[in-house]
Amino acid sequence: MFSTIARGTAKAVAGATVIGTVYYVAYPWTRTQRKDKILVVGGGTAGIGVAAMLTHEGMRNVTIVEPSSVHYYQPLWTLVGGGAKKKTQSVRDMKSVLPSNTEWIKNSVKDIVPSENRVVLVDGTDIKYDYLIVAAGMQTNWDAIPGLAEGLKKEDSGVVSIYDYNYCEKTWNTFQKLKNKAATYLFTFQPIIKCAGAPQKVMWLIEDNMRRDGVRDKAEITFCTPSPAMFGIKHYSDKLNAMRERKGVNALFKHELISIDVDNKTATFMDLDNKKRVEKPYDMLHVAPPMSAPDFLKGSAISDENGWVDVDKHTLQSKRYKNIFSLGDCTNTPNSKTAAAITAQAPVLVHNLAQVIDGKELDGSYNGYASCPLIIARNKVMLAEFTYGGNLAETFASETGMFPFKYFGTDGEIQYRFFYLLKEQLFPFVYWNLWPRSLWYGTYGPLKPAVVDGSDKAKK
Numbered sequence: 276m277f278s279t280i281a282r283g284t285a286k287a288v289a290g291a292t293v294i295g296t297v298y299y300v301a302y303p304w305t306r307t308q309r310k311d312k313i314l315v316v317g318g319g320t321a322g323i324g325v326a327a328m329l330t331h332e333g334m335r336n337v338t339i340v341e342p343s344s345v346h347y348y349q350p351l352w353t354l355v356g357g358g359a360k361k362k363t364q365s366v367r368d369m370k371s372v373l374p375s376n377t378e379w380i381k382n383s384v385k386d387i388v389p390s391e392n393r394v395v396l397v398d399g400t401d402i403k404y405d406y407l408i409v410a411a412g413m414q415t416n417w418d419a420i421p422g423l424a425e426g427l428k429k430e431d432s433g434v435v436s437i438y439d440y441n442y443c444e445k446t447w448n449t450f451q452k453l454k455n456k457a458a459t460y461l462f463t464f465q466p467i468i469k470c471a472g473a474p475q476k477v478m479w480l481i482e483d484n485m486r487r488d489g490v491r492d493k494a495e496i497t498f499c500t501p502s503p504a505m506f507g508i509k510h511y512s513d514k515l516n517a518m519r520e521r522k523g524v525n526a527l528f529k530h531e532l533i534s535i536d537v538d539n540k541t542a543t544f545m546d547l548d549n550k551k552r553v554e555k556p557y558d559m560l561h562v563a564p565p566m567s568a569p570d571f572l573k574g575s576a577i578s579d580e581n582g583w584v585d586v587d588k589h590t591l592q593s594k595r596y597k598n599i600f601s602l603g604d605c606t607n608t609p610n611s612k613t614a615a616a617i618t619a620q621a622p623v624l625v626h627n628l629a630q631v632i633d634g635k636e637l638d639g640s641y642n643g644y645a646s647c648p649l650i651i652a653r654n655k656v657m658l659a660e661f662t663y664g665g666n667l668a669e670t671f672a673s674e675t676g677m678f679p680f681k682y683f684g685t686d687g688e689i690q691y692r693f694f695y696l697l698k699e700q701l702f703p704f705v706y707w708n709l710w711p712r713s714l715w716y717g718t719y720g721p722l723k724p725a726v727v728d729g730s731d732k733a734k735k
Contacts, residue, residue: 308333314404315339321410321603321617327374328625331713342383346372356437356446357480372711389596409601419565422535433559458558463532464500469612474563476650483652496524501531511659583607589640591624615646618717623726639726648698656694
């Protein structure tokens with residue numbers, strides 16, 4: 276995905292051309308140099324990206340708190356589960372992706388004390404800050420479903436998940452052992468997860484591999500979800516449901532996985548309509564695990580009642596503390612939690628933080644943009660793009676796209692194959708090579724977006 280060019284007149288900024296009011300090239304040496312101490316909690320996609328943009332914008336005192344020594348490109352795990360990638364392609368040393376001119380504290384946060392502008396680490400160390408950015412991601416709760424952790428660790432259990440580096444490869448390995456046998460496959464979904472499309476992406480990859488190997492008729496496949504539909508946006512859900520029916524995939528809507536009997540290979544669901552337990556046997560059970568806000572945010576002064584960082588959904592500033600911002604999966608913004616959403620949030624946050632430092636009004640606005648490359652076959656992707664309220668924001672559609680991409684279209688064999696190429700080849704390259712260097716801005720490509728938009732449409 277590349278750019279969306281808005282209406283307006285061209286102007287020059289830092290010697291570069293601005294088309295409309297949407298993007299321009301800004302060079303670090305033209306930016307105001309700021310020495311305020313900025314602390315970033317989290318070294319995942321959001322933390323690395325926003326830290327890189329901060330240094331690019333002249334912030335010279337940026338510290339990242341992150342306990343892990345490695346960094347994962349998690350969107351690749353779907354392809355690993357479908358046999359299209361190796362899991363080793365999804366991991367790199369943390370030092371290799373840390374933005375230059377930042378300090379790394381290899382530790383975990385225990386508490387945030389916003390009234391005193393300090394963060395407490397698990398070893399008891401206090402870290403003071405002038406401005407705080409919380410990019411802590413989501414917490415995966417493997418023990419929330421009885422039998423899940425046990426099943427994942429047991430090699431022949433049939434229980435698999437692409438939501439972890441240590442388990443994603445087991446999905447493909449389990450399928451390889453079962454594909455020539457009559458087998459029952461269940462793919463489950465949870466109410467709160469990151470990358471909500473992932474559970475069915477791996478399902479469609481497995482289903483397509485069955486067809487390629489001529490063994491599809493041996494398998495019974497069921498998509499199990501607490502949702503009443505295949506996807507949260509009706510435009511895409513209708514297409515996915517039609518494909519599901521055409522391909523003979525069963526659906527168990529409004530059913531939530533609540534326990535697993537590993538020894539007897541039986542999954543128990545709660546029928547959310549009738550409030551009754553339903554047991555389903557399986558040979559392979561793919562689980563999207565329950566997720567939540569990180570423990571240290573639950574009950575925090577900066578969080579809401581569910582533990583998510585409480586921010587304005589447009590400015591990404593804390594509703595209670597003006598020197599605190601947050602982005603990514605740990606916020607309570609009502610958008611789909613994806614890497615694409617982070618690429619749209621980060622430039623808005625950085626702009627608004629600079630406004631606060633300079634004593635100016637917060638005029639940067641995030642409109643809820645998120646994208647989900649829905650893999651529907653080994654070499655096909657349905658590219659879902661939308662903003663708050665489920666409004667479509669498709670880069671390649673005639674109604675919402677830009678010239679010349681708007682003439683490419685979103686549906687069809689050529690489009691689906693091209694979008695798969697983006698998912699499999701371009702996005703991983705961009706992530707490892709451009710994102711940590713502040714050289715990628717999501718739908719705007721390498722061009723920095725102008726995030727100020729006072730239109731009513733942007734505020735919805």
